[in-house]
Amino acid sequence: MCVTLCWSTEVIIFACIPESVPPFATTCLTSLAGAILLALCFFKRIMKEMRRDGSKLVRRCLLLGVLNCTYNVLYLYGLKYFSVSSGAFTLSMTAVVLPVILFTLKKEVSVKTWVSAGFVFAGILLAVGNNANVGQFWGAVLIGSGCIVRAVFIVILNRYSSEDDPISISVFISGFVGAISAILWLVMEPTGFVDLPWNSEIIASLAIYSYFMVAFAQTLNIFAQKKSTPANATIIYSMEIIFSIIWGTVLPASLIDRTVITPWIIFGVIMVVLGNLIEIIPSRREKVSET
Amino acid sequence: MKRKLYILMMLIISYFIVALPFKVMEIIPGFADIRPVTVFGPVFALFYGLPGCIIFALMNLVMDIVAGDIAWSCIAGLIANFMGPLLFMLYWKRKSKTQPHLKTMRNIGHYCITIFIMAVFEAAIITPSVAIFYPDVDWKLFFNSVVLNTALFPILFGIPLTILMQEELGFKQIPSREQ
Numbered sequence: 289m290c291v292t293l294c295w296s297t298e299v300i301i302f303a304c305i306p307e308s309v310p311p312f313a314t315t316c317l318t319s320l321a322g323a324i325l326l327a328l329c330f331f332k333r334i335m336k337e338m339r340r341d342g343s344k345l346v347r348r349c350l351l352l353g354v355l356n357c358t359y360n361v362l363y364l365y366g367l368k369y370f371s372v373s374s375g376a377f378t379l380s381m382t383a384v385v386l387p388v389i390l391f392t393l394k395k396e397v398s399v400k401t402w403v404s405a406g407f408v409f410a411g412i413l414l415a416v417g418n419n420a421n422v423g424q425f426w427g428a429v430l431i432g433s434g435c436i437v438r439a440v441f442i443v444i445l446n447r448y449s450s451e452d453d454p455i456s457i458s459v460f461i462s463g464f465v466g467a468i469s470a471i472l473w474l475v476m477e478p479t480g481f482v483d484l485p486w487n488s489e490i491i492a493s494l495a496i497y498s499y500f501m502v503a504f505a506q507t508l509n510i511f512a513q514k515k516s517t518p519a520n521a522t523i524i525y526s527m528e529i530i531f532s533i534i535w536g537t538v539l540p541a542s543l544i545d546r547t548v549i550t551p552w553i554i555f556g557v558i559m560v561v562l563g564n565l566i567e568i569i570p571s572r573r574e575k576v577s578e579t
Numbered sequence: 580m581k582r583k584l585y586i587l588m589m590l591i592i593s594y595f596i597v598a599l600p601f602k603v604m605e606i607i608p609g610f611a612d613i614r615p616v617t618v619f620g621p622v623f624a625l626f627y628g629l630p631g632c633i634i635f636a637l638m639n640l641v642m643d644i645v646a647g648d649i650a651w652s653c654i655a656g657l658i659a660n661f662m663g664p665l666l667f668m669l670y671w672k673r674k675s676k677t678q679p680h681l682k683t684m685r686n687i688g689h690y691c692i693t694i695f696i697m698a699v700f701e702a703a704i705i706t707p708s709v710a711i712f713y714p715d716v717d718w719k720l721f722f723n724s725v726v727l728n729t730a731l732f733p734i735l736f737g738i739p740l741t742i743l744m745q746e747e748l749g750f751k752q753i754p755s756r757e758q
Contacts, residue, residue: 290739304604325596329589454747492600499596500615508739511747 289524291512294505296531300539301501304493308485311364312473315357317494319466322502326459337456348448349457353464355441361472362434369427370416377415377556378431380526383563384409385432386439387519393443400566401519407563408526415556439522445510446518454510462502523567526560533557587634590627594619594638602646612724616642618732621694622740624664625671625679628753632668636661655708659701663729667697672753679752681742691734698729 305314327334337345367375387397387405420428448457473480484490513521536547547553598616616639623631639660643653670693671679681687702725710718744750 290736293735489604492603495596495600504736504740508743511743 289527291505291509292525292528293531294501294508295525296528296535298497298501300535301493301497305490305497306485309490310473310477310480312469312476313480313484314494314497315360316466316469316473318497318502319462319469321494321498322506323459323462323466325499325503326455326462326507330455330459333453334456334459337453345452345456346460348444348452349460350464352441352445352448352457352461353468355437355444356461356465357468357472359434359437359441362430362437366427366430366434369424369430375431377412377529378428379435380408380412380529380560381432381435382438382442383522383526384412385435386442386522389436389439389443390519397519401523404523404563404567405519407559407566408523411529411556411559411563413556414559415553418550418552439518442513442522443518446513446516446521449510449514454514455507458503458507458510462506520567523564527564529560530557586627587630590623590631590634591638594634594642598638598642599645602642612728614728615732615736617729618737618740620660620664620697620729621667621733621737622744624668625741625752626744626750628668629665632661632665635664651712652705652708655705659704662704663697663701666700667693668753680745681738682746687738690738694733694737695726695730698726701729702726 363379366378370378384405387401390397445457477483516524533547533549533553537549594616597619598614601613601615620635623635625631627634636657640653640657643650643656679686681690702722705725706718706722709716709721745752
């Protein structure tokens with residue numbers, strides 16, 4: 289839940305970064321800075337993990353880094369078709385897609401997870417369906433594809449986080465995401481780094497993003513994944529909508545696009561919360577098996 | 580000695596990394612000062628004891644000087660930022676028979692309540708000095724701002740950070756009364 293709260297504040301930090309800074313530049317600089325910060329703090333631990341089976345760890349993190357960049361690019365372009373609240377709801381489709389992916393991979397999915405995913409899906413349909421139009425079709429395709437890639441990312445990350453050291457995974461994922469974003473940034477704007485309007489505010493906001501979103505939230509997420517199932521984690525991630533809507537309601541319009549609260553959005557939020565409660569609260573059988 | 584110096588440097592650097600960007604920029608225009616660095620108060624106190632409390636209070640003063648906010652009220656800030664985490668640490672040290680932990684909902688609830696009390700205590704020390712030296716400042720708004728900053732960040736982000744440090748990264752908290 290804390291990871292979800294951290295991620296929801298991304299819009300606030302993004303709002304402090306001027307629009308002249310391209311998204312790939314933000315991802316590249318913050319991911320590399322976050323990776324360096326973590327590597328400096330946990331150098332010995334990472335070296336120990338590298339000595340254990342470094343090449344396997346690097347290969348795994350490269351795969352995760354590529355998946356991470358892919359879904360972020362798909363989200364980036366897909367979100368241009370939606371308003372803030374509709375976009376936030378659409379991103380939660382990962383919670384719906386994930387059980388299907390798990391089922392396809394012949395992994396066990398509990399009835400409770402299917403029911404929770406159903407509630408989240410109903411919430412998304414209620415909130416987005418009322419405002420949807422044909423022009424948003426390609427946006428929905430892009431975000432839908434992003435959700436599938438993210439679901440695969442979560443399933444793989446969940447497995448690796450219990451096998452490898454989460455700190456090392458976090459460092460290498462950030463490093464690879466930073467490197468891939470650097471390539472994309474260079475392709476799109478070859479003189480991008482020099483052209484950036486460097487000033488204390490941009491450096492400060494990039495620094496906050498680096499240590500908060502990359503070094504802290506991402507690492508915390510990998511540790512949380514270690515103790516959770518992919519389905520459980522993804523459904524809790526869908527709570528990001530609730531936080532985003534709260535920010536959109538209470539923060540000034542100069543910082544974030546205000547969310548217009550409609551009955552549809554309220555019903556959508558209620559369904560998503562219900563979906564989360566079903567997943568989080570242990571059933572009688574789970575309580576018995578715990579004892 | 581070398582290890583102690585290393586820890587000292589790490590605490591100072593962590594404080595700077597978190598505090599400095601928020602001194603440079605205004606995150607939410609029109610809102611009071613946002614200070615996520617308060618997350619370190621209970622963390623420094625629980626994991627590093629008295630030296631942690633001293634570093635937290637001194638770094639707060641240093642940041643005020645760096646940002647050019649130096650004023651008489653900073654003395655109250657120094658006292659509050661030392662006494663708050665210190666009392667918090669002493670309470671948890673006395674209460675726990677073993678290493679304090681946040682593994683149960685009961686302990687997490689208890690932790691939240693003590694953090695809130697610490698926040699009110701700190702605000703009660705700083706606010707009168709601000710009200711005396713700066714009569715133009717709305718002291719009620721200031722009091723609320725201090726309480727919110729000192730309570731919210733340690734609760735929202737400090738609890739996961741403490742769990743992460745203790746349970747996953749192997750950091751040891753200060754010894755309890757029977758250790």
